[in-house]
Amino acid sequence: MVQFRLQKQYPRHSPPHLIENQDYYLITAACYEHKHRLNTPTRRQELWNRLFETLTDQGIEVRAWVILPNHYHLLISTVEFKWLSQQLRLIHGRFARQWNIEDCCTGKVWCSYSDRAIPSERHYYTTLNYIHYNPVKHNQVQSPYEWHESSVHWYLKDKGREWLRSCWVQYQVRDYGKNWDNFSL
Template sequence: MLTAACYEHTPIIGQSHERLAFCEDELLKIGRELSHEVHAWCILPNHYHILVHTDQIAALLHALGRWHGRSSRAWNLEDSTSGRKVWFRVVERAMRSERHFGATINYIHNNPVKHGYVTKWQEWPFSSAPQFIDTFGREYTEKLWNAYPVDRYGETWDK
């Protein structure tokens, strides 16, 4: 899982619907180019998460860093805030087990609910949640949610 936040959690990504959509498009383009599979993602006004399967983590982190630089420049010009620090950094977390993987999918999809943007996963337009539910079905999605609840996210990843 890769996570990046805007500096000081300022909602720079969320300045507009177009910016959120652009961030989603660019993140998925980079993720798909340098990964075997993109499993889940969520773009929020001040951070994003993407869960990928890759053997090119260094190249992926480098590409994200370059994109962060380009997007910072573009958004600072757009917002007339030259020199503003947009991104803090990208943090990488390797999946340790099937449990960790399942909980991470739930965590990513639940993020817009956790932060109060929507009440249901599928309501947030900048996430893989609606596609995940369509692909795997409501029954499987509920089974995954019950098997790996996010209220215990991080407690037993290595077991």
């Protein structure tokens, strides 16, 4: 994949935004080398608070989210990518500095973020389920309801467990993410 990006003259770790003008996007950011730098509930909550505040101040609607020890996912409404890139660099930079000081270390904390357009209702709800199931997928918990840094609790409160179950059955995750560019989910 890296060779493909270089051949196309794309940045090594920042894929281009090939599909714009969709209503929703999945934003993913990972810690450098997938190290567990978001290793406490406090760090995850602080990051979430800053992300939520920054996005909603600009009128961006956060539809789903999860923050894990080494990455996070956001399902958000339409965004201006140049602005988003700048804001994520600022947020990531602030926390990288803070965590390096707290951990008495130096070095890179974040990789650049990636985005995926959500072109259909099916893809939207499958993405919602993927985000909520992510803590289970990464062996953090046995049930999505056990992970506190996730929007699954918003949906549980607002829509109820039966709605979440129905959504899970109708829009199964299966191999979600395996073929990112295949929008026929």
